Amino acid sequence: MNAMLSVSGVPSVCAWTLVCERSVLDRADGSAKWSQEGSSVLAAVYGPRQAKVQKEDAERAIVEVVYKPRAGLQSNEDRSLEMEIRGVLEGVIPLGMHPRTSIMVVLQVLQEDGSVLPCALNAACAALVDAGVPMSSMYASVACALTADERLLLDPDAAEEQAAKARFCFTFPHHFDLVKAAEGEAVVSEGVLGSRSFGSFSTEHLLEAFQVCRLGCERVAQFARLSLTKSLQAIT
Amino acid sequence: MDSTAAASNDIEADAFKRLYPEQFYDRFLAEGVRPDGRPLGRARAVTIGAGAITSADGSALVKVGRTTVLAGVRLEIARPDETAPGDGQLLINVELAPFSSADYRPGRQPEHVSAIAEKLASALLSGDAVQLKSLCIAEGKAAWRATLDVYVLDADGCVLDAALLAALAALRNTRIPAVRNTREGHYVPARGGGGGEAGLVPSSPTAVDITRMPLGLTCCLYREHILVDPTADEERLAECGVSVVLDQHGRLQGLYKAGGKVLADVAMLVKCTEAARLRHRDLTKLLEQSLQAGQATPS
Numbered sequence: 219m220n221a222m223l224s225v226s227g228v229p230s231v232c233a234w235t236l237v238c239e240r241s242v243l244d245r246a247d248g249s250a251k252w253s254q255e256g257s258s259v260l261a262a263v264y265g266p267r268q269a270k271v272q273k274e275d276a277e278r279a280i281v282e283v284v285y286k287p288r289a290g291l292q293s294n295e296d297r298s299l300e301m302e303i304r305g306v307l308e309g310v311i312p313l314g315m316h317p318r319t320s321i322m323v324v325l326q327v328l329q330e331d332g333s334v335l336p337c338a339l340n341a342a343c344a345a346l347v348d349a350g351v352p353m354s355s356m357y358a359s360v361a362c363a364l365t366a367d368e369r370l371l372l373d374p375d376a377a378e379e380q381a382a383k384a385r386f387c388f389t390f391p392h393h394f395d396l397v398k399a400a401e402g403e404a405v406v407s408e409g410v411l412g413s414r415s416f417g418s419f420s421t422e423h424l425l426e427a428f429q430v431c432r433l434g435c436e437r438v439a440q441f442a443r444l445s446l447t448k449s450l451q452a453i454t
Numbered sequence: 455m456d457s458t459a460a461a462s463n464d465i466e467a468d469a470f471k472r473l474y475p476e477q478f479y480d481r482f483l484a485e486g487v488r489p490d491g492r493p494l495g496r497a498r499a500v501t502i503g504a505g506a507i508t509s510a511d512g513s514a515l516v517k518v519g520r521t522t523v524l525a526g527v528r529l530e531i532a533r534p535d536e537t538a539p540g541d542g543q544l545l546i547n548v549e550l551a552p553f554s555s556a557d558y559r560p561g562r563q564p565e566h567v568s569a570i571a572e573k574l575a576s577a578l579l580s581g582d583a584v585q586l587k588s589l590c591i592a593e594g595k596a597a598w599r600a601t602l603d604v605y606v607l608d609a610d611g612c613v614l615d616a617a618l619l620a621a622l623a624a625l626r627n628t629r630i631p632a633v634r635n636t637r638e639g640h641y642v643p644a645r646g647g648g649g650g651e652a653g654l655v656p657s658s659p660t661a662v663d664i665t666r667m668p669l670g671l672t673c674c675l676y677r678e679h680i681l682v683d684p685t686a687d688e689e690r691l692a693e694c695g696v697s698v699v700l701d702q703h704g705r706l707q708g709l710y711k712a713g714g715k716v717l718a719d720v721a722m723l724v725k726c727t728e729a730a731r732l733r734h735r736d737l738t739k740l741l742e743q744s745l746q747a748g749q750a751t752p753s
Contacts, residue, residue, distance in 0.1 A: 272559075294575075297568035305713025308693070391717065409717025413696075416576050416708040421727055424706060425720060 234373065236438065238340075238445045240348045246324075248349020252341035256331025256375055259338045261345035262324045269320035278313035280320050285338065288327040299335055306339060306389050306412045310353045311346070321351060332375035333361040335387050335414060340438060347446065357411055358442060359389040360434035362427050364419055370427055372434050384417025386424075388431035392439040404439035406432055475691050483679055490519075490685065497671065497683035497733055502619065502740055504627040504748035511600075512628025512662075514744075516620040519685065520610040525620035526603050527628045527662075531641050534590065534597040542589020542597040546575050548604045548617060555609040555686065567606075569712075570614050574604070574621055577668040577699050577707050584625065588663030591633050591655060596641035598630060600662065611685040614697055615670045619737060622669065625662050626745055633658040666701040669737050670708070671730035673698075675716040682729050692716075696723070698730035702738060 236254050243249035246262035253259075266279055273280055283304040287296050307323065323345065325338045336359035343357055363374035363382035371378055379385055389412035395405045415424065471478040471489075482489055492498070498519030506515035512527035534541060548571040552558050578584050589598040602624065604617050633655040634644040644654060674684040676692035689695060694714025699707040706727065711718055718726075 294568040294572040297565045298572040301565045301569050302710075302712045307713065309713040309715055389713075407717055409719040410711065410723070411717055412713045413709055413711040413718075413723075415706075415710070416573075416699075417580065418701075419706050420704075421706065421724065424709060424723070424727075428720060428723070 234437065236441045238344050238442070240344060240445075240449055246345075246349075248345045248347070248351070250341055250344035250348050251328070252337055252344055253329070254333065254337050254340070255373060256329060257327075257334050257337045258329040259334070259341040260326045260328055261338070261341035262326075263321065263342075263345045263349040263351060264324070265321040265349075266316040266319035266351065267322075269318060273320065274318050277317050279311070279316040279318075281307045281311065281313070282320055282322045283307065283342075284322070284324045286324070286326045288330045299338070302335070302412060302414055303339060303342060306357065306359075307342065307346070309411050310355055310357055310391060312352055312354055315352055330376070332377075332379045333373050333387075335359070336361045336373075336389075339389055339412075340442070344442065344445075355391040355393045355407075356439070356442060357389050357391045358406070358435040358438035359387065359412070360431045360438060361385065361387040362430055362434070364417065364423055364427070368423070370423075370430050372430060382417065384415065384419035384423065386413070386415040386419075386427040386431060388413050388415075388428060388435070390432055390435040392435065394443065404436065404443050406436050406439055475687075479676070479688075479691055483676070488681065488688070494679055495682050495729065497729075497736075498685075500619070500737060500740055502623050502744040504623050504744045510624075511630070512624045512626075514620050514623030514627055516616050516623060518612060518616045518619070518683070520608055521612055521616045522606075522608040523613070523616040523620040524605045524607055525617070525624035526605075527624050528601045528603070529598050529628070529630060529643070530601075531591065531596050531633070531643060532599040534594065538586070539594035540590050541586040543599040544579060544584055544586065544589075545599070545601045546571060546578065546604070546621070547601065548574065548606070550606045550609065553608075554606050566613075570604075570617055573614055573697075573699070573708060573710065574617060577618060577670070578621065578625075583664060583666040583668050583701070583707075585663040585665055588659050588661075589630075591641055591658050596633075598659070600625075600628070609686060611687075611689050612672045612683055615672055615683070618668060618670045618699065619741070622664070622667060623741055623744065625664060626741070627748055628662050630659050630661060632660075666703075666705075666707075667734075667738065667741075668699050668701050668707045669730075669734045670697055670699040671726075671733040672696070673726045673729060675714065675718060675722065677716070680722065680725055680729075683733075696726045698727050700727070700730055700734060702734065704731050704734075 239251045248263040285300045339359035363371045364384040392404045392406045501517045503515040507513035510526040511529045632644045674681040674692035675694045694716045697710040
């Protein structure tokens with residue numbers, strides 16, 4: 219069931235299943251499996267570790283992203299997603315802290331039913347947290363689609379993406395305000411970290427989708443925080 | 455004496471730029487200019503050479519500042535895909551020449567080239583910009599298959615914008631030859647005349663029908679500045695670009711921001727789309743001029 223959104227951008231139905239499992243792989247430094255609705259991505263993080271001589275940077279760490287589609291070989295689109303994910307990670311990891319190293323993030327799509335990019339981004343974030351890689355902030359990502367009759371659908375499935383006039387994916391960083399932390403609230407930034415929006419849409423649609431995704435990210439951020447505190451409580 | 459002093463100054467400036475790129479750029483940006491003399495909001499000069507390759511069915515050489523992109527269209531007749539019997543095909547292929555940038559490594563094409571190919575396909579094919587129906591000769595039997603090859607000869611920033619402009623100019627420049635139906639029932643192109651009017655297919659297409667003209671503009675976000683149409687040096691420094699693709703009616707076709715250090719708020723995104731809108735107007739004017747000039751001088 220998707221959250222239908224009216225023009226004002228307030229979710230009317232919100233039965234959104236998000237599942238996050240951490241430390242699912244033994245050999246990786248950190249791993250996470252993130253499922254949202256019909257899509258599911260497994261992320262593994264290796265590093266910071268010695269970078270290959272060709273790639274190493276004397277002043278900072280490099281981020282390598284490997285994105286494996288559910289089936290078949292990598293297409294142009296998959297490599298483009300790799301670049302997009304790498305950009306987002308480079309934005310939140312303080313690279314100067316680990317010069318001459320490499321942080322590798324491997325993403326394997328397990329189930330594919332729309333909104334795979336936000337799913338992969340959220341999985342990567344959870345895996346980085348699991349690996350204990352320092353980050354300046356966590357982030358949340360949400361997709362939405364503009365239907366033929368110009369409504370916005372949050373977290374579309376594959377059929378809705380196919381029929382959509384335009385598709386948006388926004389990634390926002392979020393942090394925990396100590397004042398609001400008691401209520402379990404996460405503060406989502408006003409500025410967007412990554413955007414991948416294409417199709418045919420007006421500036422108004424873009425701004426509307428921006429706000430809708432920001433609201434969606436608030437929910438994802440709350441969930442990420444909740445799942446993190448729960449798993450930490452379980453350890454201690 | 456003076457010349458050696460000037461030369462050593464040049465060397466010092468160059469060394470300073472390489473060692474402390476941020477300080478180097480900060481000194482310029484504080485004055486509201488960039489090292490190449492442009493104000494922050496000005497895009498580079500563009501030249502479009504439509505019909506640069508005579509052996510191709512359509513071609514264009516585009517220069518945006520020093521960024522150079524060559525695009526060519528090759529046409530052949532093929533049987534249309536069974537799922538879309540009334541459509542022609544457009545295949546898009548982007549390649550980065552080894553001499554185009556210092557970052558080039560032999561082997562697999564770098565991922566930003568895949569990203570450009572994917573964005574070109576998204577702009578030209580998914581938003582029905584190119585009408586594939588216009589490439590049909592006989593439904594279910596024959597249609598044109600257009601191969602669009604884009605070669606990046608010099609990658610000095612904003613390669614996506616230049617590639618999109620070159621691709622569009624090459625497609626607009628494409629002249630589709632007449633088609634002859636042979637006695638055996640095959641469809642062959644009637645290139646170079648000969649054979650008179652006999653067997654010519656009357657309603658075969660003559661030009662690629664493009665209803666929407668997607669063109670793009672990339673802006674770099676560096677600290678609180680927006681650098682329009684950055685060079686490769688500026689892109690490397692800022693590590694944060696926003697690419698906007700839109701059509702002639704100002705309707706957006708794509709807005710891409712691949713992470714980076716700077717967060718873009720609503721105001722920044724609106725500024726970038728407005729800049730892209732202005733740029734689209736200028737580029738369209740140049741494109742029309744160039745296409746007319748290309749027609750006036752028969753090749």
